[in-house]
Amino acid sequence: MFSQTVHIRVRYGETDQMGMVYYGNYASYYEVARVEALRQVGFRYRELEEEGVIMPVLENHSRFIQPGLYDELLTVKVMIKKLPGVRTTFNYEFLNEKNELIHEGETTLAFLDNQTRKPCRPPGRLMEVLKPYFDEG
Amino acid sequence: MFSQTVHIRVRYGETDQMGMVYYGNYASYYEVARVEALRQVGFRYRELEEEGVIMPVLENHSRFIQPGLYDELLTVKVMIKKLPGVRTTFNYEFLNEKNELIHEGETTLAFLDNQTRKPCRPPGRLMEVLKPYFDEG
Amino acid sequence: MFSQTVHIRVRYGETDQMGMVYYGNYASYYEVARVEALRQVGFRYRELEEEGVIMPVLENHSRFIQPGLYDELLTVKVMIKKLPGVRTTFNYEFLNEKNELIHEGETTLAFLDNQTRKPCRPPGRLMEVLKPYFDEG
Amino acid sequence: MFSQTVHIRVRYGETDQMGMVYYGNYASYYEVARVEALRQVGFRYRELEEEGVIMPVLENHSRFIQPGLYDELLTVKVMIKKLPGVRTTFNYEFLNEKNELIHEGETTLAFLDNQTRKPCRPPGRLMEVLKPYFDEG
Numbered sequence: 212m213f214s215q216t217v218h219i220r221v222r223y224g225e226t227d228q229m230g231m232v233y234y235g236n237y238a239s240y241y242e243v244a245r246v247e248a249l250r251q252v253g254f255r256y257r258e259l260e261e262e263g264v265i266m267p268v269l270e271n272h273s274r275f276i277q278p279g280l281y282d283e284l285l286t287v288k289v290m291i292k293k294l295p296g297v298r299t300t301f302n303y304e305f306l307n308e309k310n311e312l313i314h315e316g317e318t319t320l321a322f323l324d325n326q327t328r329k330p331c332r333p334p335g336r337l338m339e340v341l342k343p344y345f346d347e348g
Numbered sequence: 349m350f351s352q353t354v355h356i357r358v359r360y361g362e363t364d365q366m367g368m369v370y371y372g373n374y375a376s377y378y379e380v381a382r383v384e385a386l387r388q389v390g391f392r393y394r395e396l397e398e399e400g401v402i403m404p405v406l407e408n409h410s411r412f413i414q415p416g417l418y419d420e421l422l423t424v425k426v427m428i429k430k431l432p433g434v435r436t437t438f439n440y441e442f443l444n445e446k447n448e449l450i451h452e453g454e455t456t457l458a459f460l461d462n463q464t465r466k467p468c469r470p471p472g473r474l475m476e477v478l479k480p481y482f483d484e485g
Numbered sequence: 486m487f488s489q490t491v492h493i494r495v496r497y498g499e500t501d502q503m504g505m506v507y508y509g510n511y512a513s514y515y516e517v518a519r520v521e522a523l524r525q526v527g528f529r530y531r532e533l534e535e536e537g538v539i540m541p542v543l544e545n546h547s548r549f550i551q552p553g554l555y556d557e558l559l560t561v562k563v564m565i566k567k568l569p570g571v572r573t574t575f576n577y578e579f580l581n582e583k584n585e586l587i588h589e590g591e592t593t594l595a596f597l598d599n600q601t602r603k604p605c606r607p608p609g610r611l612m613e614v615l616k617p618y619f620d621e622g
Numbered sequence: 623m624f625s626q627t628v629h630i631r632v633r634y635g636e637t638d639q640m641g642m643v644y645y646g647n648y649a650s651y652y653e654v655a656r657v658e659a660l661r662q663v664g665f666r667y668r669e670l671e672e673e674g675v676i677m678p679v680l681e682n683h684s685r686f687i688q689p690g691l692y693d694e695l696l697t698v699k700v701m702i703k704k705l706p707g708v709r710t711t712f713n714y715e716f717l718n719e720k721n722e723l724i725h726e727g728e729t730t731l732a733f734l735d736n737q738t739r740k741p742c743r744p745p746g747r748l749m750e751v752l753k754p755y756f757d758e759g
Contacts, residue, residue, distance in 0.1 A: 227498060235378075235498050260365075270412065272409050358511060364639070365640075375498075383497070399596060418639055509647070541640065
């Protein structure tokens, strides 16, 4: 399994008048988290688009357990539980500054050729980076 | 079943560099859609907060079928399939200008007393408005 | 002078924990307001991009007078005070539901050829639509 | 003069279909930049609100020089040029990864008592932190 830990600071504009992170902002946190998780192991999502591959989201699921609060430094555990095929799924667990689980998410993305907008294989470089996490012993 | 149709115009700032609605913006569309759906039958979400009740989101699920495009007037069918109890679930179907289903969503919200932040019953006024849609026979 | 009136409803996600519209969301309101103002006189910004012209913003200025509140239907007066040349300036005045001036803004945009990203003239169709508002006599 | 340097990574959702940072997102960057700048010298904006002071924005000005691009790590120089009184002004200069000036901004904020929503003095703790930067001689 691939697993990395990322930190995200809650911005003021991300709160709403309930005094917590607006529910619609978590999807943006997921994006930051998965991009940073891959960067930490040497892969930049930007490269992928430069090579003509895009990754639109197919499904997104969020479970809200406790409110995220302004200025908190959230800890996000990003996981890929299965080696990517034509699609890949990221899981996220969000902890607040008290180390409480406040949120869980799951995003499934496709790999598409940006020209044809047809499904394609994940780029070789990405697979190279991820494979070691899925090698069995 | 409660069902209403709402229209949302895609804003420029809601697109991303893939040239489509950024996936994270649909949750905000859901919010607009459910608030407008209730307004159409005479209930303002604003009232609810004025009476000390808030409705934080517990779960949110999104399925992305086709891209939403800039300036499109999306048609959103908002449904409540079961009379609200301590929680309520909204379903959404998004059609583009060609009348194609491009997106589906589902949001479950709680009713909380804003002071105690404990679960509470849905306000009487809301139930009055919704009940006729669930009367049998 | 070109002048049109547009209405924008404040979304929940646009508020922040001060209980008012987050200051950063007005620029998005400006975009909606100028696009709708042009639509009302028969010009779609979408067309412009389809013809290979983009309109990046050069300058933006905002003056915050009173808070915008959740669910308010804001009235926005959109003005173009000078016929567009290689750039064009929009002015906005925001009124709340009590008809009080709560916000003023000004945005200057360029016309760029999307291929070369060099300045270009405003499209003929746009000038046709705007000219009658600047005819003297 | 108070001056600090802060880094902000451009998120995917912050781009638009022109392939650059949506103009409306800079105000949110300003917020992050001024909050981080103060944190770097030991002051948390969060404290200020906990003490019953809020800082709504009075004016905001942005000058767009070059596009900000996805995934770039922007360098933001945050400046306070005059010791705060009942209001305070922040200036920002944004550099891209090639060290080019791409954007300038200026925000003026008020200090308000959150209960009365009347102007008040800046909190003593904030002044303590800022004063050394304005000492002459």
